[in-house]
Amino acid sequence: MGFLWYLTIRIGGALATVAVGSFLIFLIMKLAPGDPALAVLGESATPETIAAYHKEFGLDEPILVQFGIWAKMVLQGDLGKSIALAGKFPIKDLLATRLPITLFIGMYGLVIAVVISLIAGTAAALRHGKLTDTVATSIAVLGISMPDFWFSYVLILAFALSLDWFPSYGFTAPGESWIGAFHSGFLPALAIAAPMAGVFARILRASLLETARREYVTAARSYGFAAPFVFVHYVFRNAVIPFVTVLGLQVRYLLGGVVIIERVFGISGMGSLMVDAAFARDYPVVQACALTFLVGVLFVNLLVDIVCALLDPRRTR
Amino acid sequence: MATATTFGTVLRELRQNRVAAVGLGITTFVLLAIAIGPSLSPYDPSMMDFTAILQPPSWAHPFGTNSFGMDVLTRVLYGARNSLLISIVGVVLGGGLGTLIGMTSAYVGRWFDAIAMRFVDLVFSFPIFVLALMLMLVLGFGVQNVIVAIAIVYIPNFARLARNTTMIVKSEPYVQAAQVMGQSRIRIMVREILPNIAAPLFVQFTVGLAFAIIIEAGLSFLGLGVQPPTPSLGVMMADGKDYFHRGPWVLTLTGLALMVTILGLNLLGDGLRDLLDPRLRRRSAA
Numbered sequence: 001m002g003f004l005w006y007l008t009i010r011i012g013g014a015l016a017t018v019a020v021g022s023f024l025i026f027l028i029m030k031l032a033p034g035d036p037a038l039a040v041l042g043e044s045a046t047p048e049t050i051a052a053y054h055k056e057f058g059l060d061e062p063i064l065v066q067f068g069i070w071a072k073m074v075l076q077g078d079l080g081k082s083i084a085l086a087g088k089f090p091i092k093d094l095l096a097t098r099l100p101i102t103l104f105i106g107m108y109g110l111v112i113a114v115v116i117s118l119i120a121g122t123a124a125a126l127r128h129g130k131l132t133d134t135v136a137t138s139i140a141v142l143g144i145s146m147p148d149f150w151f152s153y154v155l156i157l158a159f160a161l162s163l164d165w166f167p168s169y170g171f172t173a174p175g176e177s178w179i180g181a182f183h184s185g186f187l188p189a190l191a192i193a194a195p196m197a198g199v200f201a202r203i204l205r206a207s208l209l210e211t212a213r214r215e216y217v218t219a220a221r222s223y224g225f226a227a228p229f230v231f232v233h234y235v236f237r238n239a240v241i242p243f244v245t246v247l248g249l250q251v252r253y254l255l256g257g258v259v260i261i262e263r264v265f266g267i268s269g270m271g272s273l274m275v276d277a278a279f280a281r282d283y284p285v286v287q288a289c290a291l292t293f294l295v296g297v298l299f300v301n302l303l304v305d306i307v308c309a310l311l312d313p314r315r316t317r
Numbered sequence: 318m319a320t321a322t323t324f325g326t327v328l329r330e331l332r333q334n335r336v337a338a339v340g341l342g343i344t345t346f347v348l349l350a351i352a353i354g355p356s357l358s359p360y361d362p363s364m365m366d367f368t369a370i371l372q373p374p375s376w377a378h379p380f381g382t383n384s385f386g387m388d389v390l391t392r393v394l395y396g397a398r399n400s401l402l403i404s405i406v407g408v409v410l411g412g413g414l415g416t417l418i419g420m421t422s423a424y425v426g427r428w429f430d431a432i433a434m435r436f437v438d439l440v441f442s443f444p445i446f447v448l449a450l451m452l453m454l455v456l457g458f459g460v461q462n463v464i465v466a467i468a469i470v471y472i473p474n475f476a477r478l479a480r481n482t483t484m485i486v487k488s489e490p491y492v493q494a495a496q497v498m499g500q501s502r503i504r505i506m507v508r509e510i511l512p513n514i515a516a517p518l519f520v521q522f523t524v525g526l527a528f529a530i531i532i533e534a535g536l537s538f539l540g541l542g543v544q545p546p547t548p549s550l551g552v553m554m555a556d557g558k559d560y561f562h563r564g565p566w567v568l569t570l571t572g573l574a575l576m577v578t579i580l581g582l583n584l585l586g587d588g589l590r591d592l593l594d595p596r597l598r599r600r601s602a603a
Contacts, residue, residue: 017438020435028451029451031455033457142576145576145580145583147534147575147576147579149535153561153569161562161565253444259446259447259450275450275539279540290451293443297444301442
């Protein structure tokens with residue numbers, strides 16, 4: 001049982017979860033009130049046209065058959081068409097423009113959170129029980145306790161409306177200008193990063209303190225290795241595994257936060273697409289967005305598992 | 318150590334733990350404020366005063382007034398009542414069902430365990446707001462539905478925790494003794510296991526409550542949750558965002574009140590975990 005076997009099992013598990021998860025999404029959307037035929041055909045619908053629509057899209061079939069039709073379409077790269085948007089856009093095209101924006105903001109936020117927490121968590125652990133520790137842990141718990149959409153407005157008030165350093169609304173896509181994207185995306189990314197940085201810093205601090213007490217660390221010290229060497233090679237490397245694991249678990253909070261933050265800053269990403277679609281009762285779009293978010297979370301967790309397996313080969317045994 | 322910890326000893330230890338003490342202090346303050354605050358306020362939460370529209374914070378209106386001239390602090394106190402109540406009911410519902418599923422899963426095992434835990438993994442793969450948003454579409458918008466959405470979001474958390482702790486407690490001598498005495502499974506689960514896994518569940522409840530308040534606020538802020546004129550902290554922040562440039566205090570100070578509430582619960586949860594964890598560790602090591 002080596003690394004490849006571990007990888008195969010992990011990928012298989014993720015694919016199975018996508019399959020069951022997409023059925024769950026499909027089922028939830030089926031339970032939502034309203035007839036999609038009425039939504040598409042509008043006021044002019046007659047019983048005959050409704051029946052014809054049902055027949056065309058297989059809506060009169062049993063639920064499992066309907067799911068089969070949808071799943072087959074999705075696998076062929078066809079996510080259906082939007083009901084509400086004018087011109088009945090193919091959802092695939094919508095996602096193609098929206099997803100990169102959300103990925104950019106999400107990654108940007110994640111990087112900020114990781115940088116802040118690496119500094120704060122390490123500083124707190126190294127100065128355990130001192131003032132630095134108290135300040136860092138207090139800020140961390142404040143970060144966790146802030147709703148990120150509220151923090152967005154605090155940032156807007158301070159850095160956009162008062163200081164005018166950043167725009168308060170709108171986003172320049174990386175396709176237009178990378179500098180513009182980093183500049184206009186900074187406040188939203190920081191807002192998403194704040195609660196995550198708090199969680200990460202706390203985990204890293206606890207994990208560093210726990211690892212520093214291990215016997216092999218004491219042994220390394222007794223050999224007379226320099227303290228920085230012991231910290232980097234014995235403490236940090238082992239302490240970072242729980243940190244990476246939590247990183248994966250936090251992705252669902254990250255993407256959840258994006259849904260609201262995008263609305264606050266007027267960013268046309270996946271989050272605002274899904275919320276707008278929810279208001280318009282544009283079920284196919286909501287369904288496609290939920291599926292994309294699910295795949296995103298599972299993909300990141302798969303990556304995290306692989307990284308952890310590389311850091312700690314015992315996991316693959 | 319065999320004797321059950323009484324409420325009194327827990328309270329004494331709480332006061333000795335600095336983090337827990339601060340958390341308990343903040344939470345008590347918030348609870349007192351929303352319990353008696355509204356009756357002390359000279360204003361009515363829905364009283365419009367068109368001579369005092371969008372007044373910045375002052376002695377007369379510590380949190381300022383909103384676009385209808387209503388006193389924001391009074392509305393925050395009323396709104397926090399609703400937000401807290403919605404969150405408590407949601408987490409109690411989700412926690413109760415989740416605990417039931419988790420304990421059954423650990424105690425019955427086999428196929429029930431396998432199915433329940435795969436389902437838990439599945440729900441954990443959805444971003445919380447994406448899940449809540451889909452549920453709101455099915456259930457419709459409004460107070461009851463926010464409660465149901467929170468409950469469904471929390472079932473897996475409690476199920477996993479209850480399952481893992483039950484697994485530890487299950488093999489304890491006193492549970493085996495009860496089995497030997499021929500007590501029924503249900504009786505053992507309720508009388509022997511539940512009291513011994515209650516501590517971590519309570520910690521989860523405290524921390525879960527904090528995040529449930531954020532879920533309520535977030536859904537209502539998007540317009541998918543509690544609907545105006547029912548005041549809740551999320552609804553008031555959504556209202557404040559519409560005229561944020563002219564009166565930023567409405568959204569900012571309402572959110573600050575929200576943050577203080579959550580901070581208190583988080584600190585209390587952290588402190589409780591520190592207090593209760595060593596005991597759990599000692600038990601599992603024995």
